[in-house]
Amino acid sequence: MTIRALPPQLVNQIAAGEVVERPASVLKELLENSLDAGADRIDIEVEQGGMRRLRVTDNGAGIPPGELSLALSRHATSKIASLDDLQAVSSLGFRGEALPSIASVSRLILTSCAKGELNGWRVKGDGGERFDSPVPAPHPQGTSVEVRDLFYNVPARRKFLRTERTEFGHMQTLVNRLALSRFDTGFELHHNRKPVLSLKRADEPRTRESRLAEICGRAFAESAVYIEHERSGIRLSGWMGKPTFSRAQPDLQHFYVNGRAVRDKVVSHAGRQAYADVLFHGRHPAFVLYLEMDPSMVDANVHPAKHEVRFRDTRGVHDFLFHTLKNAIAALRPAADEPASSAASVTGLGPNRVEGGPVAGKVGVAGGVEFSQRGLPLGAGRISGRAPGWGELAAGAAGAAVAMAAAVEEDTAPPPLGFALAQLHGVYILAQNDAGLVIVDMHAAHERVTYERLKSDFHDSGIRSQPMLVPETVSVSRKEAETLEEHTDALRRVGLDVHRIGPETVAIRGVPEILQDGDTQALVRDVLSDLVEHGRSTRVEASVDAVLAGMACHGSVRANRRLTLPEMNALLRDMERTERCGQCNHGRPTWTQLSMHELDRLFLRGR
Numbered sequence: 001m002t003i004r005a006l007p008p009q010l011v012n013q014i015a016a017g018e019v020v021e022r023p024a025s026v027l028k029e030l031l032e033n034s035l036d037a038g039a040d041r042i043d044i045e046v047e048q049g050g051m052r053r054l055r056v057t058d059n060g061a062g063i064p065p066g067e068l069s070l071a072l073s074r075h076a077t078s079k080i081a082s083l084d085d086l087q088a089v090s091s092l093g094f095r096g097e098a099l100p101s102i103a104s105v106s107r108l109i110l111t112s113c114a115k116g117e118l119n120g121w122r123v124k125g126d127g128g129e130r131f132d133s134p135v136p137a138p139h140p141q142g143t144s145v146e147v148r149d150l151f152y153n154v155p156a157r158r159k160f161l162r163t164e165r166t167e168f169g170h171m172q173t174l175v176n177r178l179a180l181s182r183f184d185t186g187f188e189l190h191h192n193r194k195p196v197l198s199l200k201r202a203d204e205p206r207t208r209e210s211r212l213a214e215i216c217g218r219a220f221a222e223s224a225v226y227i228e229h230e231r232s233g234i235r236l237s238g239w240m241g242k243p244t245f246s247r248a249q250p251d252l253q254h255f256y257v258n259g260r261a262v263r264d265k266v267v268s269h270a271g272r273q274a275y276a277d278v279l280f281h282g283r284h285p286a287f288v289l290y291l292e293m294d295p296s297m298v299d300a301n302v303h304p305a306k307h308e309v310r311f312r313d314t315r316g317v318h319d320f321l322f323h324t325l326k327n328a329i330a331a332l333r334p335a336a337d338e339p340a341s342s343a344a345s346v347t348g349l350g351p352n353r354v355e356g357g358p359v360a361g362k363v364g365v366a367g368g369v370e371f372s373q374r375g376l377p378l379g380a381g382r383i384s385g386r387a388p389g390w391g392e393l394a395a396g397a398a399g400a401a402v403a404m405a406a407a408v409e410e411d412t413a414p415p416p417l418g419f420a421l422a423q424l425h426g427v428y429i430l431a432q433n434d435a436g437l438v439i440v441d442m443h444a445a446h447e448r449v450t451y452e453r454l455k456s457d458f459h460d461s462g463i464r465s466q467p468m469l470v471p472e473t474v475s476v477s478r479k480e481a482e483t484l485e486e487h488t489d490a491l492r493r494v495g496l497d498v499h500r501i502g503p504e505t506v507a508i509r510g511v512p513e514i515l516q517d518g519d520t521q522a523l524v525r526d527v528l529s530d531l532v533e534h535g536r537s538t539r540v541e542a543s544v545d546a547v548l549a550g551m552a553c554h555g556s557v558r559a560n561r562r563l564t565l566p567e568m569n570a571l572l573r574d575m576e577r578t579e580r581c582g583q584c585n586h587g588r589p590t591w592t593q594l595s596m597h598e599l600d601r602l603f604l605r606g607r
Helices: 008-019 025-034 065-071 098-103 165-181 206-218 220-221 265-275 314-330 388-411 442-461 478-493 522-532 539-554 563-576 598-601
Strands: 041-047 051-056 107-113 121-123 135-138 142-148 187-191 196-200 226-231 234-241 252-258 287-290 353-355 418-424 429-434 436-443 465-475 497-502 505-512 591-593
Touching: 025 041, 025 051, 025 098, 025 142, 041 429, 065 107, 065 121, 065 497, 098 287, 107 478, 165 196, 165 206, 165 252, 165 497, 196 591, 196 598, 206 220, 206 234, 220 234, 226 314, 234 314, 252 265, 252 505, 265 314, 265 522, 287 314, 287 429, 314 522, 418 563, 429 563, 436 563, 442 539, 465 497, 478 497, 478 505, 478 522, 478 539, 505 522, 505 539, 591 598
Parallel strands: 041 187, 226 353, 252 287
Antiparallel strands: 041 051, 051 142, 107 121, 107 142, 121 135, 187 196, 226 234, 234 287, 418 429, 429 436, 436 591, 465 505, 497 505
């Protein structure tokens, strides 16, 4: 076969196959160019799901007339000029492939007026190798790119497009994703001449939270907490959904690296691990998070459409994300100096802010009163399945009223979860706080308190290793065996004594004492797989925690256990001190709040 150079037009169409998958791909490249040009207002007009027409207009820096034709040639860009620039990319686009690739599979019109110019200029292409010479055209400062009849000259590609509704749905999702990363930019989206989305600039916290609610939904916004943490030149900020706000699919997970929306397995793994101890089985967390770091520490040039990145210190980034999110989740507890909020619904975004050095929340305690930290005295109180009578309810209410009055008299705020009134059907604790009524699932709450105490006691004393009477051998891949040699000491610190004894064989000589009855070979295989894939593994700790969770479940107070008011209040105070107290070990909420306003609404008061 004869080797020959490909025609430029075919080269562009091949490149388009990598960059231009559907109308949303075109829109992504055009929007990123607008943002890189410094635009703070972008208007998007779409017809027939982008298949017939797509026009993006911005107020950015614009393109000088002498560079219009160059902008439509391959590998021409204003964003990088050297290898050093490529290794520290700070712009969204940089390859110089987008416009020529799009122009090779559509009818394209590029109109622009550069800053300082009195008039705009226009250049047209018709899917061929050549473009018309620029001609004057009225246009305000900025750029418009109009793309018509996408894939008209590549009919095979057009057959793979979906319905108009589906294609536009992808475009709307893209605009939403970019709008979450650029609050300093306003976006207008029209489809078939009808307004679909209108997002003004959001420069203030209140307006940013409004945009968050409009894009991600009011339910997420009301259950989200804002976090902010920086360490060793890496900064993470944004909103993370409380564990009780979870999804059946990982469809509300937005992650940005230096402003670029990415899908990354390191990020996903760190997020799953951080939420692992608090999410209901099979559910996925929701978050909108922004990672900022030195551009030279992240490689954005690993995917033609720039969907993925590669971190130069994968393990360091993973550990930073994992510990930041895990600590933020641990800090989610009721606090005395902010409005009480439940695990299921909160009063707003304002009070739910976790920031600072190591991410740490505020622990609410009743002013001047010392409560036991050892939890519910299981041996105290009477055992009874009988519901409290009217007299006992009245006594409970009177006791809570006295306690609240005493707190007011001492000029101290009542504790976040208030004071107990009574039990309901031996399952729920009813308590009164400043906001209204608090309802606590006593088993779920005590289970979390007990579990956290068991974890703390166990890990404080260290994980003891149990030597195996007869070492077990496990066949692994050569890569896994080599990785083991790098982490032998680290595994020994968590009680796992494993050594390489052959090119693809390892021997297990000791396991954590608490896991000696488990499937040790499966555990070792999973640990090695994690180490190869992510550079770290928490399988051992997770397995230990699973055992402790079972112990906590069986050791916690059961339904129909009759509690005295002091016992109920002791549990409430322990909850306020306990990390992750909003959920039990299985991810169920432990408490909820009904405000006086909500109670009044139930009974039509004030109408």
